[in-house]
Amino acid sequence: MTLYPNAKVNLGLRVLGERPDGYHDIDTVFLPVVGLHDVLTLHLLPGGPACTLEVGGGVDCGAVRDNLIVRAYELLRPYAPPAVRMELRKQIPVGAGLGGGSADGAFALAAIAQRCQRAVGAGLLAELVLELGSDCPFFLLNRPALGRGRGERLRSVSVPIAGFWLLLVTPPVHVSTGWAFGQLEGERSPIPVDEAIAKPLNEWQGLLLNDFQCPIARAIPQVAEVLERMATLAPSYYALSGSGPSVYGLFPQHPECPEGFFSGCHVSVTQLAW
Ligand SMILES: C[C@](O)(CO)[C@H](O)COP(=O)(O)OP(=O)(O)OC[C@H]1O[C@@H](n2ccc(N)nc2=O)[C@H](O)[C@@H]1O
Ligand SMILES: Nc1ncnc2c1ncn2[C@@H]1O[C@H](COP(=O)(O)OP(=O)(O)OP(=O)(O)O)[C@@H](O)[C@H]1O
Known part of the structure; x- marks a missing residue:
């Protein structure tokens, strides 16, 4: 059986208060990027x-x-999973704000759960997938979705970007998510993500904000440089994904990006289905 766990980007990402369990409540839209996947x-x-x-x-x-x-397999041990030999070909950049590890874990969990001798129902699967990580529940749905709570309170949303092109640029630095949450300062976007995303796409810039973008660009010069270079390509909208360092731009046409423009970075271009 072959699975193709795909990347995600965040359209807007507000980090609300810290919770008693040490995590933060967030407000974001997850967008699957099916053209960039592991095998x-x-x-x-x-x-x-x-x-x-x-x-x-x-x-x-x-x-x-x-x-x-x-870890997904270990969570399923009490439910009598079959023995399994697994091979992973990584294509999604690691530690990049693209949820690659989360996608791998969630896809594996869902596939193996179906083959356990003891039934793993939808409610139990939802609990187990959140134990893997805050981004993991989204990948069970894998459609554009508003994410609240730690990211597990999900609601499908429609986003007006069908046919748009996504240029995704990952500078060669890993960002630890826990470290990134520690970099956040006072300034936070006051506009709920569902309100911002309901505006026409050409009004998103300046409204649909990622609270990590400023502090991560300040802390990591390569991120600041990629953001500046992305802006010169005149995308309809561009932003940091997750806690970075990946930056994406949305374009109505295939973006023209000169060879070596994002030197040293992982660059991919995909057309969006939603
Ligand atoms: C930044 C995002 O990628 C946006 O989609 C996610 O919120 C991060 O999700 P993730 O990588 O699955 O994160 P987890 O593996 O659950 O948590 C890693 C660390 O990030 C911090 N963390 C993560 C998610 C969250 N809602 N609040 C947090 O404070 C915690 O310090 C945690 O120990
Ligand atoms: N299957 C996996 N693929 C990649 N990294 C994994 C995997 N499993 C565990 N990890 C660990 O998770 C860390 C974060 O990797 P990942 O690529 O998931 O980050 P990310 O895209 O920033 O995640 P997110 O956007 O969910 O915060 C890696 O440094 C690695 O140690």
Whole structure:
């Protein structure tokens, strides 16, 4: 069985108060980027619970036991999953604000849950996927969605971007999400994301804000540079995704980007379906 866990970007991201559990309530729209995905192959084997994971593509995404795919399997152990040998080809940049690890974990959890001997219903699956990470519940839905709470209170939304092109640029730095939350300062967007997104797309810039953008651009010069360069391409809208360092621009036509314009960065262009 082959799965294609895809990236996401955040359209607007407000960080509200810190909660008693140490997490923050957020207000965002998650947008799937199906054109940028990892490839995860699961070989189901006879016998009781056991799993192996091989990560290919020369990408370092930490110790195998800490991989969200293995953690997803471990969460399912009480429900008698089949033995499985897994291979992951990473294509989504790691630690990039694109939710790559979260997507891998959520896709693996959903697929293996269906094959457990003890039933894993929708309610239990929703609890388990949030244990994996705050971005993970979105990937079970994988449609444009307003996310509140830690990101698990999800509601489908329509966004007026069908046919638009997404230029996604990731500078060669990893950002730890926990560290990024510590960089936030007083300034926060006062405009709820659903209000901003209801405006025409050409009014989003300056209204639909990511609270991480200013502090992360201040802390990481490569992010500031990519944001400046993106602006010169005159996108309809551009912003930081998640806690960075990835920056995206939305264009009505295929963006023309001279060779080497984002030197050293991972660059991808995809047309959006929504
Ligand atoms: C920034 C976003 O990517 C926006 O979509 C997410 O909110 C982050 O989600 P994530 O990477 O799945 O984050 P988690 O793995 O759950 O948490 C990593 C760390 O980020 C902080 N964290 C994360 C999510 C959240 N709503 N509040 C937080 O304060 C916590 O310090 C936590 O220990
Ligand atoms: N399958 C995986 N792919 C990538 N990273 C993983 C995976 N499993 C665990 N990780 C760990 O998670 C860390 C964050 O990686 P990830 O690519 O998910 O970040 P991110 O895109 O910034 O996430 P988010 O947007 O959800 O905050 C990595 O540094 C790595 O140690």
